[in-house]
Amino acid sequence: xxxxxxxxxxxxxxxxxxxxxxxxxxxxxxxxxxxxxxxxxxxxxxxxxxxxxxxxxxxxxxxxxxxxxxxxxxxxxxxxxxxxxxxxxxxxxxxxxxxxxxxxxxxxxxxxxxxxxxxxxxxxxxxxxxxxxxxxxxxxxxxxxxxxxxxxxxxxxxxxxxxxxxxxxxxxxxxxxxxxxxxxxxxxxxxxxxxxxxxxxxxxxxxxxxxxxxxxxxxxxxxxxxxxxxxxxxxxxxxxxxxxxxxxxxxxxxxxxxxxxxxxxxxxxxxxxxxxxxxxxxxxxxxxxxxxxxxxxxxxxxxxxxxxxxxxxxxxxxxxxxxxxxxxxxxxxxxxxxxxxxxxxxxxxxxxxxxxxxxxxx
Numbered sequence: 001x002x003x004x005x006x007x008x009x010x011x012x013x014x015x016x017x018x019x020x021x022x023x024x025x026x027x028x029x030x031x032x033x034x035x036x037x038x039x040x041x042x043x044x045x046x047x048x049x050x051x052x053x054x055x056x057x058x059x060x061x062x063x064x065x066x067x068x069x070x071x072x073x074x075x076x077x078x079x080x081x082x083x084x085x086x087x088x089x090x091x092x093x094x095x096x097x098x099x100x101x102x103x104x105x106x107x108x109x110x111x112x113x114x115x116x117x118x119x120x121x122x123x124x125x126x127x128x129x130x131x132x133x134x135x136x137x138x139x140x141x142x143x144x145x146x147x148x149x150x151x152x153x154x155x156x157x158x159x160x161x162x163x164x165x166x167x168x169x170x171x172x173x174x175x176x177x178x179x180x181x182x183x184x185x186x187x188x189x190x191x192x193x194x195x196x197x198x199x200x201x202x203x204x205x206x207x208x209x210x211x212x213x214x215x216x217x218x219x220x221x222x223x224x225x226x227x228x229x230x231x232x233x234x235x236x237x238x239x240x241x242x243x244x245x246x247x248x249x250x251x252x253x254x255x256x257x258x259x260x261x262x263x264x265x266x267x268x269x270x271x272x273x274x275x276x277x278x279x280x281x282x283x284x285x286x287x288x289x290x291x292x293x294x295x296x297x298x299x300x301x302x303x304x305x306x307x308x309x310x311x312x313x314x315x316x317x318x319x320x321x322x323x324x325x326x327x328x329x330x331x332x333x334x335x336x337x338x339x340x341x342x343x344x345x346x347x348x349x350x351x352x353x354x355x356x357x358x359x360x361x362x
């Protein structure tokens with residue numbers, strides 16, 4: 001951590017008409033934010049830099065966050081360890097990347113056929129998710145907050161159409177987290193790569209298909225130049241939370257008001273980032289399909305049912321995991337998901353099914 005102290009106000013020598021004015025000390029703290037994203041990546045890098053700028057501004061420059069893209073200080077998948085070990089003070093990434101640390105961590109990011117973005121935020125704020133998140137991350141010397149969501153992800157980019165489960169068997173596909181485990185159980189050969197390496201692998205043919213985020217981000221990475229079949233929905237990630245995670249000692253050393261600024265910025269980013277993805281994904285998909293020959297396709301029902309069965313098996317295994325923390329997090333997540341899913345059939349689900357009849361094309 002870099003700390004620089006500045007003195008504002010100079011002591012004025014007494015001249016017989018008054019005492020010298022006291023010096024007022026102001027502390028300036030500088031943190032390095034490392035991210036899992038190449039600099040300039042739409043959505044993810046934008047969000048990281050907006051969060052850093054907002055913390056800096058709201059603190060009046062007392063806490064300055066300097067952002068570093070993937071590879072500048074640490075590799076994309078190295079940010080968790082870098083912050084845990086104090087190499088940097090804060091990172092921006094996604095929980096899905098850290099299931100090798102503890103399987104339960106993945107549930108704070110995304111889970112197949114699981115929580116939508118608003119539901120994910122609801123679980124964190126109102127369903128006990130934040131407390132469980134704190135307990136697990138605390139084991140690694142970390143303190144974090146969910147700070148955005150890319151919303152429903154897509155199933156991925158495929159060179160050839162897929163029709164049956166047999167078309168997935170042996171297919172080399174890039175994805176991450178529990179989505180990867182779901183596809184492995186369907187026979188796919190899952191490859192985990194940072195976002196900045198996916199295009200080269202797809203272009204070189206070392207992978208056959210790729211899932212990253214959705215139309216906005218994927219368009220910028222150029223996946224449409226190699227594969228034209230773009231499948232939805234992304235059953236593996238019905239939402240994908242982004243997070244800012246701090247070195248716990250660095251966080252705890254901050255004054256209370258700076259801690260509250262970070263928490264509040266994370267909460268505001270959750271709403272702003274998520275709604276930004278929804279709009280920009282919609283705009284990008286129209287460009288991809290009308291100007292670049294991309295065909296948006298729905299995943300065949302046979303594949304959907306097979307993946308749902310694989311997910312049910314995963315849930316049962318996590319509920320019976322040898323680690324009591326994994327069991328507790330899975331039970332909390334599943335309970336929240338089931339109650340909100342039941343209600344959604346009457347609320348959001350009902351509205352989505354009905355509203356296509358009401359609005360003419362503008």
